Structures are given as C-alpha cells and as structure tokens.
Amino acid sequence: MANTTWEPERYSNLDKLLKESLELTDDPSLFDRLSKQLEKVKPDVAALFEYPGKNAQRRDELSKGTPKINGEKFNVNEEFIAAAKKLSDFLELDEDLASTIVQLSVPFEKMFEMSAVESAVVLFFTEREAKLNCIVKVLDGGANQAVDKSVRNVLEKFVEDLLPTTLKSSNKMFPARVLATMGELKAKQDKVAALLSGPTADLPFRQEVVQYVLTKLGDERKLLAMIIFGIVRDYQLISSEIISVVEWLRSSDIEDPVTLHMSVALLTALSSSAEGSSQEMAEMKALNKISNLVRDSQLLVKFNAEIIDKPWNDEGLKGLIWLQWSLLVLFGLKRSPGFDNLIGFREDRVDRIAEQAIQMGAYRFAVDYLLGYRITDALEYELSAEFLVLRRQATKPADTRRYPHFTD
Numbered sequence: 001m002a003n004t005t006w007e008p009e010r011y012s013n014l015d016k017l018l019k020e021s022l023e024l025t026d027d028p029s030l031f032d033r034l035s036k037q038l039e040k041v042k043p044d045v046a047a048l049f050e051y052p053g054k055n056a057q058r059r060d061e062l063s064k065g066t067p068k069i070n071g072e073k074f075n076v077n078e079e080f081i082a083a084a085k086k087l088s089d090f091l092e093l094d095e096d097l098a099s100t101i102v103q104l105s106v107p108f109e110k111m112f113e114m115s116a117v118e119s120a121v122v123l124f125f126t127e128r129e130a131k132l133n134c135i136v137k138v139l140d141g142g143a144n145q146a147v148d149k150s151v152r153n154v155l156e157k158f159v160e161d162l163l164p165t166t167l168k169s170s171n172k173m174f175p176a177r178v179l180a181t182m183g184e185l186k187a188k189q190d191k192v193a194a195l196l197s198g199p200t201a202d203l204p205f206r207q208e209v210v211q212y213v214l215t216k217l218g219d220e221r222k223l224l225a226m227i228i229f230g231i232v233r234d235y236q237l238i239s240s241e242i243i244s245v246v247e248w249l250r251s252s253d254i255e256d257p258v259t260l261h262m263s264v265a266l267l268t269a270l271s272s273s274a275e276g277s278s279q280e281m282a283e284m285k286a287l288n289k290i291s292n293l294v295r296d297s298q299l300l301v302k303f304n305a306e307i308i309d310k311p312w313n314d315e316g317l318k319g320l321i322w323l324q325w326s327l328l329v330l331f332g333l334k335r336s337p338g339f340d341n342l343i344g345f346r347e348d349r350v351d352r353i354a355e356q357a358i359q360m361g362a363y364r365f366a367v368d369y370l371l372g373y374r375i376t377d378a379l380e381y382e383l384s385a386e387f388l389v390l391r392r393q394a395t396k397p398a399d400t401r402r403y404p405h406f407t408d
Contacts, residue, residue: 004052004068004071004094004096004097005097006101006104008123010127011041011130011131012126012127012130014037014038014041015137017033017034018034021141021148022140022144031150038155038158041134042158042161042162045131045162046165048181049220050167050169051094052093052094053093053094054089054092054094058094062084062085065080067084067095070100070104080103083120085098086204087101087121089204090121098120101120101123101124102116102117105119106119114209125213128216129216129219129223132220132224133223136226136227139227139235142159159235163175175228175238175241178224178227178228179224179241179244181224182224182225182248185217185224192214192217195210196211218257221258226261228245228261228262229261232265232266232268239300242303243299243302243303245262245265246321247306249317250318251313252313252314254314254316254369270325270327270328271324271327300342301342304325307322307325308322308325314365315361316364316365317369318360319356319358319359319360319361319365322353322356322360323354323358325353327354329350
C-alpha cells in the first residue's frame, strides 16, 4: 500500500540537526539523535519526490467527507473537501496524502498569512527543499575530513547505503533517479509556466502562490544538480550514470541555469587531476578513475561515442567536454597499458580531438560560461557562485542574450 503519511518540518528539523552535527564535536546525545533520524528517513530520502498519485477510491472517500489523515479516518466538512481536492489536483497527489498535508498545515496559516490549502503548498515545497538540502549536507559531511570522525562515519555509511538503492517502481539506482527527477521537474516547470501565462481565472491559487511553485521547482532542479556534483566529486558515479550525464548535457539548453551545474559535474567526472594528501595519492586517485573506465571495454567505446560521435545542442559546450575528454584519454594512454587497444585510437587522434575542441570555442565558452565557478572547500559555494563572481576577470563581458540567467 502506498505511503500517505506526512510530517511537517521533518526535514527542516533534520537540516538543523545536520548543521549542528557538522559544526560541533564530542556531543554523544547529538550524535545519537542524528543516527536515529537518518535511519528513520532513509527510505523516504531514497524515494526522493516519489509520492502516491491520485486514486479514484480515495477521491470517492474524500468526496464523502471521510479521508484518512496519516492513516486515521476523519470526518471533514465541504470546505476541507474542496481544499484537499484542489491540492490533490494541483500537485497530482493521492487524496489521503493531500488531506494530511492540508490538515497539518492549519497551524501555519497565521505564520504564512495564507489559507490552509495555500499554506499546504508552501509547506510542501519547503519540506522538499529541506530534504534536498539534507542530502547535500550528508554528501558533503561524509567526505569532509574536518568533520568529527563519528559523525563523518555515520554520514558516509548513509551515502554508501543510499547510492545503490532501487525502488519497487524503478530499478534505477539513486543517482539515475536524481537525473530522472530533474527531467520530471522541468516538465512540471513548463506546465506551471503555461498556467501563469494563461488567464488568471484558470489559476488554482493566487498568482503569487503559483509563481512561488514555479520558482521552487527551479530551485529543486539546481539542488538535484548539486547532489549529482557532490556524488561525482566525493564519491563516484558508475560508468552508465556518467553516460546519462553526457546524454543530459548533449540535449541541454545553455539558457537553463541547471546546465551550468551539470557541466561542472561532468568536467569533474572526466578530470584527470585529483586532490590527495600527496602527489602519489592524487596520482592513484586519477588512475583509479581510469581503471573504472577500462573495466568494461564496450562501455568505454560507448562513452567515447556519446561524447565525440553524437550531436550536441551547443558547440561551445561540446568543445569544452571534448577538450576535457581528450585530456582524460591522454592520461589513460600514458598511464594505463592497453588503453589504446580498448578505446581504439592513439595519441594522434587525441591531438586532433583537442584541436577541434579549441576550434569549437571551448576556451571562449569556459570564459563566458564557467568562470563563475571556482574550486573551494564549500560545496554550496561551488555550485551557487555562478558567472557574476568572476566575470570581471574575463577579457570582455559575456553575451547576456546567450547566457540570460547570468543577469538574474
């Protein structure tokens, strides 16, 4: 049976607990609370934004005024019935889940200065954003050597358990589900944007509430891209998942702000440089990346075909990825015996790929599009400090018609 329970401020409170745990040390009670909370939310985190959909039987029960709220049957009035139906229709949620969210949002009406159903919309998206922020903090904390060891171990174990999870509804592992969710949210963005551009009378809620939803859907996509980046940087995508990132970027629109985040994620995945406590350790990490690629020779050939042979929407982005790929292949040719036989070409071909990449405008694209990104120790900064931070270092201003989100 689909889970129709819901708890307000569940992830907002976990987000605060994570922040405290990452900053404080030697607090056994805090550590114990964190361990228990993470274990409790693990299945729900794995599900991301998968919720039970609208249900004819539950719609009928709601119409009769007898929905279940967190599993318990309630008798509700016509006003509540109308509000729960409106929320269910707008968010495409199971009617019992919609009823639960409306009921638990009533105490927030005064805080938000909205009706219960509009408060439910705000609270629903606030909690979704908090869930994604929790995942970002867990990824970051689990790989951060400055975090208390006991806390770091709990976070790292959580990530190790999370990444390979599959669901009954999908055999995709967690990173692939993140990518799929980004696509689903884009479709919802387009749908909400169409609502806003239509007659005001067709809006299910006040215009500012619907606009809030549109904004939050965009924010969620950026956070999902941050999650992909965090996995790439501090953990590892399997090869098929990296290919999925390439596929996503090949068809992406550079006017979409998420493309910036995903570009950085792929550049990191293809980087032949690595950080380590010593030069030897950094070299070992880079060699491990090559080793993971060459385990499946057919996959390596497919990976090359995805990057080199298939069309890209933007020449500059294509050139930049070609250039990074050529550097990684060159590293493999020089460091991994037999790499040339696996990939099917030698250094002269790599030289031509790199030359073509530069002719496509790889460097110009990097200056105009990626200079807002700079390596720091803060994951949130790495993916939020976009173009404007370093634009003044460029030789000339970027074309804001080509990159309009830089003026946001």
